[in-house]
Amino acid sequence: MPTILEYLKQHSTDMEETLVRLARAESPSRNKRLSDRCGRVLADLFNELVGGETEMIEQQIVGNQYRFTLGSGPGQILIIGHYDTVWDEGDIPLREENGLLYGPGVFDMKGGLAITLWALKALKHAGVPFNKKVVFLVTSDEEIGSLHSRTLIEEEAKKSELVLVPESSISNSGAVKTFRKGIGIFRLEVSGKAVHAGINPWEGVSAIDELVLQLQDLKGLDDREAGVSVNIGTISGGTRTNVVADYAEAVIDVRFRTRKQGEALEAAFRSRPAFTAGAAVHVKGGINRYPMEETEEVLALYSELKAIAAEHGYALGHGGSGGASDGNFTAALGIPTIDGLGPVGDGAHAVHEQVLLENLPYRAALIAQLLARHLD
Ligand SMILES: [Zn+2]
Known part of the structure; x- marks a missing residue:
C-alpha cells in the first residue's frame, strides 16, 4: 500500500486536471450564471473523486453554495473554501508554462479546492476511518464580503472542533497562515x-x-x-x-x-x-x-503540520496576513482555525496568479495527514 503522499504523487496529473476543470469554469462573484456552472463542476468532481453527501444551498443573488459531508460521529471537522474569483470572464487566460499553471482563481482558491478533493480521496483510498463528520463547505461570495454565506459558515463552525482553510498560502514560500488581522x-x-x-x-x-x-x-x-x-x-x-x-x-x-x-x-x-x-x-x-488570532491552539496545529512536512522532507513555515478571509469568522467564534493550506503559488488577485503544479501532491498530503490525525 503506498503512503498517502506516494498515492497523491502517482495521481499528480489527475490533480492538475481537477484544477484545470475548476479554473476553466470561470466564476466571477457577481455572475450567478457562470458561478452556478462552476458550482456544478465542483459537485461533479466531488461525486467522481470522493463520493459522499452533497447538499446544494440555493442562492438568489450569488452562485449556489455546497456542503459536502463525509463520515459520521460525535465530532466535526470543517473545511471551508470559496469558488468565486475576482476575475471577470476572459480577464486572464488559463495557461501552463514551466511547471506553473496561470489563470483565474488557480491560487485564490481553486487550487485549494482541488487539493482538498484529492486529500479526501486519498484518505478514503488509504482506508482511514471517518470517525467524525468532515464537512467541506464551499461558498460563492468570499471575494465580495461573504454577505450570503457568513451565517452558514458560522453555523457550521459552531458544530466543529477544528476549521481548515485551504486559501492561498503565503506567496512563493507555501507558508501557512497562523493569523489574519x-x-x-x-x-x-x-x-x-x-x-x-x-x-x-x-x-x-x-x-x-x-x-x-x-x-x-x-x-x-x-x-x-x-x-x-x-x-x-x-x-x-x-x-x-x-x-x-x-x-x-x-x-x-x-x-x-x-x-x-x-x-x-x-x-x-x-x-x-x-x-x-x-x-x-x-x-x-x-x-x-475580528482577527484570526495566533492562539496556542493554532500554533499547536502548525506544529503538527510542520512535523508532517518534515516527514515529507521539507520545512513548512508560517506567518500571517493583513487581509481577512472567512477564517476570520470561524476563529472569532473561538474555533481553532488554520489558514493558507492551499498550494504554493503567487499573485492572488493579480494578473500573474499562478500555482506550482508539481507541488500539489505535497499540499494535498499535508491536509490529508492532518485530517487523519484528527479523525481518530
Ligand atoms: Zn480567497
Missing part, C-alpha cells in the same frame, strides 16, 4: 460653520481644521510593533478657497491582530469629542471582521 472601517463626518474667509474668518468654525486635529489624534493609535495600523484612506471637504469649510469627512481603515486591540480601536473611534468649540464630529462604521 481584523478589519474596521470608520467614517468621520465633521461639521462646522461656513463664513467668508476674508470678511469674518474667526467667526466661522472650520470643519477641515477640526478634521485635521481628529486625524492627527487618531494616527496616534497606529502601532507598528503591535500590528495595529490606521490608514486614512480618503478625505474630502470644503467648497471654495474663500469659504471657511462647514463640512469635511475622512474614511479610515484599521487593522489589528487581537480582539482586544479591535475593541480598544472601536472605543477610541466611537468617542470623539470635538477639539474646536462649535464643531461636531459624527462617527459611522465599525469593526467589520
